[in-house]
Amino acid sequence: MPLKMNNGNKVWQRRTSKQQLLNWFAWLIAVAIFVYCWQLVSEKTMWIFVLDSPAQASDMAERMVPPKWGYLSTLWGPIWDTINIATLGTLIAIVLAFPVAFLAARNTTPSVRFVRPVALFIIVSSRSINSLLWALMLVTIIGPGVLAGVIAIGLRSIGFCAKLLYEAIEEINETQVEAITATGASGPQILNFGIVPQILPAFAGISVFRWDINIRESTVLGLVGAGGIGLELNASINTVSWTQVSVILLVILSTVVVSEWVSAKVRHAII
Amino acid sequence: MLRIENLTKRYKTGDTALKSVNLEVPKGQVLALIGPSGAGKSTLIRCVNRLVEPTEGRILLGDKELTTLGSGQLRKARRSMAMIFQEYALVERLSVMENVLSGRLGYVSFWRSFTRRFPQSDVTEAYRLLERVGLDHMADKRADELSGGQRQRVGICRALIQNPALLLVDEPTASLDPKTSRQIMRLICELCEERGLAAIINIHDVLLAQMFAKRIVGLQLGEIVYDGVPDGLTPDQLTLIYGEEDWEATIDKVKDESDEIESIEIVQ
Amino acid sequence: MISKAPAQRVWKRKPMITNPKLRWGLIGGVVVYLIIAFYTMEVDWGRVAAGMPRAERFLGSFFPPDFTSRWEDIYVGIVESLWMTVVSTVVGIAISIPVGLGAARNLSSRPVYLFCRGVLAVSRTFPEIILALFAVKLFGFGPFAGIVALSIATIGFYGKLLAEDIEDMDPVQAEAIKSTGAGWFQWLNYAVQPQVMPRMIGLGMYRFDINFRESAVVGIVGGGGIGATLLTSFDRYEFDTSAAILLVIITIVMFVEYSSGFIRKWVQ
Incomplete structure (x- = not known):
């Protein structure tokens, strides 16, 4: 208790003086790091460009209106591709994430010492690398197109789905599993009757959640050549057709909003 | 024994x-x-x-x-050796029937249990047991829709269908509340x-x-x-x-x- | 009632969707969708097959990756990514606190609420890379554009979660502090902050983690950071350098994740 006596009065302080000191010290370090980083930013920035940017922005905005609505009709194909990339990619991811999650969960992994670290490494590598980077690699390897996008989304999502799923597996009610074990059930049967029913709602929720994120991510994969509406965006920017760019942005916006709404509805229905 | x-x-x-x-x-x-x-x-x-x-x-x-x-x-x-649990330990998201039939898991192959195609004799026995404890009309209800006493009866069926x-x-x-407790104990005995x-009852x-x-x-x-x-x-x-x-x-x-x-x- | 004698009662698992028309309609719809999706996916299988040796070379280049020949570029890129992450996280969170407070329904007036919600919605919908694309157009190439993009994305993410957290807080505690006659800022400090602080610190760490990962991407469109180095290595087919960069990214993400868990424990 940080309680001191001063002239017979109790003086209350929130922290002891040592804690106080440590607290200040932590703040000092944090501020110093930030100031140092800001300085690095400042060195690398052409402030003239930044000062000029409001004029640039209004100029760009002017050139973006009115949106060229006629362009919309050529976008249906790319939108369809975008949705397919997200959906098929999510499907691949959940199929692969399911076994990985069981290998990574502490209570279902066959070996805590050997198998679990491998599964965790798969999860962390898949999660650390952005789907755009995955797409970049795949476009270099298997060529540009929708397939690269599908695989990129799949690879990126395995880690995400597997991580949330293995956390759900670690939180299951163990007595239900015990009850199934006590009947003399085999390992696969315990999985099927004792564990899977418990994680099924979480599994469905995670898949839909990830699908929603993937719609958003697959709109930009075209920037590196992996198909979908991003290809059109890239082309329109390169040809400085700003009125087309604004149409594409509005389309992306509405796709994202709709997918978010769908995913919220579906998750609500599941839980 | x-x-x-x-x-x-x-x-x-x-x-x-x-x-x-x-x-x-x-x-x-x-x-x-x-x-x-x-x-x-x-x-x-x-x-x-x-x-x-x-x-x-x-x-x-x-x-x-x-x-x-x-x-x-x-x-x-x-x-x-069948076991009956505190807090029932039913698999809550499975139906009553699936919970009872899970007592036969030690007898049937994985594939049969996975597709829920248990032998007819098991299904008949399950209905008989559910009838015995007065729950046969609830066979397709999900376990988490049942009251505590009902869940424990299902737990008892799951144990007995093992033929232990x-x-x-x-x-x-x-x-369980005192009245249901007595009913359950009487049922078990x-x-x-x-x-x-034979039975070992922790209580x-x-x-x-x-x-x-x-x-x-x-x-x-x-x-x-x-x-x-x-x-x-x-x-x-x-x-x-x-x-x-x-x-x-x-x-x-x-x-x-x-x-x-x-x-x-x-x-x- | 079931007319069959109990001995003959068969049991089938109750399907998840009880209406058979709806069930088969859904299944059929999914199958048809998958078939159409596969057929409309124009895949140049010849190109894919031609890429297989390259895939092999790419995987092979992880054993061992080449850290040395481009170490200078990797080092500069990673450090730039790191300080971009620090600045954008701090700036983004600093701006998102007032916006988040404004977007909490139980805290602010209707017009302020709608305005702040609007800001959050706009900054949340566009992926970081599109924000970066426009930032580069406005501010020129370089890390400043990347920082602007990441900061905006941070505002959308953090502000929304902060607003939701405040809306979910325990109103009784808030009322208790208000009833002592505390001013608005005192009330924020004593009633709101203690309730939302632990979770928000955790989310701040999480956002730091996301910003680092995204900072590797904004470089693709010229927003600074390690992304540009990675892109160059791919363009030159220097896969062993790409492998090295990817491994560095994975290591740093792992480190950040581990230390954020540690800091979260320390704060609570």
Whole structure:
């Protein structure tokens, strides 16, 4: 208790003086790091460009209106591709994430010492690398197109789905599993009757959640050549057709909003 | 039929839950295991079907030694010792029928159980048992839609469909109200009698134990301190098991008269 | 009632969707969708097959990756990514606190609420890379554009979660502080902050983690950071350098994740 006596009065302080000191010290370090980083930013920035940017922005905005609505009709194909990339990619991811999650969960992994670290490494590598980077690699390897996008989304999502799923597996009610074990059930049967029913709602929720994120991510994969509406965006920017760019942005916006709404509805229905 | 010899269990934390316990349960006997929390009741019955691995000692079911079985044989042995749980331990997102049929998992192949194509004889038996406990109209309800008493009845069906020789019952009434508790205890005892089953019932309610069991075993700090008939439980004996307390009120034979309702009443 | 004798009662698992028309309609719809999706996916299988040796070379280049020949570029890129992450996280969170407070329904007036929600919605919908694309157009190539993009994305993410957290807080505690006659800022400090702080610190760490990962991407469109180095290595088919960069990214993400768990524990 940080309680001191001063002239017979109790003086209350929130922290002891040592804690106080440590607290200040932590703040000092944090501020110093930030100031140092800001300085690095400042060195690398052409402030003239930044000062000029409001004029640039209004100029760009002017050139973006009115949106060229006629362009919309050529976008249906790319939108369809975008949705397919997200959906098929999510499907691949959940199929692969399911076994990985069981290998990574502490209570279902066959070996805590050997198998679990491998599964965790798969999860962390898949999660650390952005789907755009995955797409970049795949476009270099298997060529540009929708397939690269599908695989990129799949690879990126395995880690995400597997991580949330293995956390759900670690939180299951163990007595239900015990009850199934006590009947003399085999390992696969315990999985099927004792564990899977418990994680099924979480599994469905995670898949839909990830699908929603993937719609958003697959709109930009075209920037590196992996198909979908991003290809059109890239082309329109390169040809400085700003009125087309604004149409594409509005389309992306509405796709994202709709997918978010769908995913919220579906998750609500599941839980 | 069940013989436990010098059973000792030490947990990794260093706690000794059971100290060289010896116990013999003849065929068809219903035995109540009483004792304070932490006395090792739960560990004892979990050692029998090896949900908890015993540290030392032998457990024999008939002439089969359970403690040395490999995993395949252990699964076979577990079929003949069914367990009923505190808090029911039903798989909540499966239907009542699936929960009952899960008692047959030790008998059917993975593929049959995965596609839920259990042999017709199992399904017939499941309906018969559900009817016996008054729940056959609820077969397709999900387990989490049921009340506590109903869930425990399903738990009992799941245990009986295993066609066991021995029931391991862990605090069956811990989360039930007094009336339902008596109904469940009576049901378990009736079913044991019908089928000639032996049973070890962990229970912390001394009164219920005295009311339903023919033999009472008192466990304290992992050791058996009482083994005898219900009437032999004197205040001194209870003090030995549970510690100092005024036991007179408990000894006052509260007879079952106040509760003469049909034993199988469906609690809605 | 079921007319069959109990002995003949068959059981089938109740399907998840009970209406058969709806069930088969959904299944059929999914199958048709998958078929169409596969057929409209124009895949140049010849190109894919031609890429297989390259895939092999790419995987092979992880054993061992080449850290040395482009170490200078990797080092500069990673450090730039790191300080971009620091600045954008701090700036983004600093701006998102007032916006988040404004977007909490129980804290602010209707017009302020709608305005702040609007800001959050706009900054949340566009992926970081599109924000970066426009930032580069406005501010020129370089890390400043990347920082602007990441900061905007941070505002959308953090502000929304902060607003939701404040809306979910315990109103009783808030009322109790208000009833002491505290001013608005005192009230924020004593009633709101203690309730939302622990979770928000955790989310701040999480956002730091996300910003680092995204900072590797904004370089693709010229927003600074390690992304440009990675892009160059791919363009030159220097896969062993790409492998090295990817491994560095993975290591740093792992480190950040581990230390954020540690800091979260320390704060609470």
